[in-house]
Amino acid sequence: MLRFLTAGESHGPALLVIVEGLPAGLPLATDYINRFLTRRQHGFGRGGRMNIEQDTITILAGVRGGRTLGSPLALQIANRDHSNWAAIMSPAPDADLDSRRVTAPRPGHADLAGALKYGHSDLRNVLERASARETAARVAAGALAAALLEELGIQIAGQVTGIGPVSISPLLLPPPELRRKVQTSALFCADPGAEKAMIQAIEQAREQGDTLGGTFAITVSGLPPGLGSYVHYDRRLDGILAAALMSIPAIKGVEIGAGFNAARLPGSQVHDEIFYTPERGFYRRTNHAGGLEGGMTNGEPLLLQAAMKPIPTLMRPLRSVEFSTGEPVAASRERSDVCAVPAACVVGEAAVAWEIARVVLEQTGGDTWEEITARFAGYRRRTGERNQL
Known part of the structure; x- marks a missing residue:
């Protein structure tokens, strides 16, 4: 069973990831994971934290000679900004608990609900873990999954399709071609004209002390039919x-x-009609289902879109109340981004890669990379043969 855990606070010494369930013998290069982490930090509209952190991974366990051992992987991402917070974030009893206290919860953040749940009087105890900084660890785990999938011929790519009022339809290209098209974009957007309008919207929000959300799309190709299942609700891949x-x-x-x-729309305009030729087998001319039917892949490319709300930390803060007294105050301000949709797109790629890898390993079983590749090739052949009458 493939699973991972993350640990670490936004301004703590490091983020940690423990990954269990990868087969022994999977080729793994640190540079591959670091490329994911670098892309997560890029994107027009990011804040000052990205000028401090230069995320790279340190593999502490589970890999030797460039291949996984089958034992748990331990990964670390250092927080360079921790040197400025060492006394405040210290685990020792003499930690500086008075400096940088946060007592004005931000609308739209976990501050208030988290403090009420865990009984904290200093909201920093909530925001340090609720921070999106944790997604760096999640991206590292997802990069491991993406590496596994690429070895099996499954490719994943993301693109930003909207920022604030500017929105476009996803560009439906194979992931390798899509990655090449967006790699020079400051917003990971495949449409240069739309990107220009998106940048203008971000600049306007920055001038107004505001933030913007948006949308991104994830495409996955190379998936055989039948991954996931219709037999139980919690095994449906959608x-x-x-x-x-x-x-x-x-x-x-x-x-x-x-x-x-x-x-x-009526059903006649939604459902993807099924065709057959001896050369192609069963196929569709449209993909309104996004590659998923009945909780399973259907052999067509996977297409997912996600909508991100604006970041809740505003430089012109919204109204809030003092947590201890209930008196009206302005919400707390932390160093923040104006727009982080491109970063969320990379996190989305990692999240999708992880779940696809998980169902692939469930489908194949096996403790070694040799077993996995042979069984997955066998599954491809079997479903391919069934696809031919």
Whole structure:
């Protein structure tokens, strides 16, 4: 069973990831993981924290000679900014608990609900872990999964499709081509004209002390039919992927294929008609289902979209109350981004990669990379043969 845990606070010494369930013998390069982490830090609209942190991974356990051992992987991402917070974030009894206290909860953040749940009087005890900084650890875990999938011929790519009032349709390209198209974009957007309008919207929000959200799309190709299952609700891949994307901070909506637009159209314009030729087998001319039917992949490319709300830390803060007294105050301000949709897109890629890798390993079983590759190739052949009458 593939699973991971993360630990660490935003201004603590480091973020930690423990990954269990990867087979022994999987080729793994540190540079591959670091490229994911670097992309997560980029994107027009990011704040000052990205000028401090230069995320790289340190593998502490589970890999030797460039291949996994089958034992748990331990990964570390150092927080360079911790040197400025060492006394405040110290685990020792003499920690500086008075400096940088946070007592004015931010609307839209975990501050208030978290403090009420865990009984904290200093909201820093909430925001340090609720911070999106934790997603760096999640991206590292997802990069491991993406490396596994690429070895099996499964490719994943993301693109930003909206910032604030500017929105475009996803560009439907194979992931390698899509990655090449967005790699020079400051917003990971495949449309240069739309990107220009998005940048202008971000600049305007920055001048007004405001923030912007947006949308991004994830495409996955190379998936055989039948991954996931219809037999139990918790094994349906559409539900699994929606939950993974919704678990990313600030994500408030997920679409698969035609998504919400499918609710506004008759069935004759939504469902993907099935065709057959001896050369191609069963195939579709449209992909409104987004590659998923009945909780399973159907052999078409996977298409998911997610909507991110604006970041809740505003330089022109909203109204709030003092946590201890209830008196009206302005919400707390922390160093923050104006827009982090490009970063969320990379986190989305990692989240989708993780869940796809998990169902692939469930489908194949096996403790070694040799077993996994042989069994997955066998599954491809079997479903491919069934795809031919």
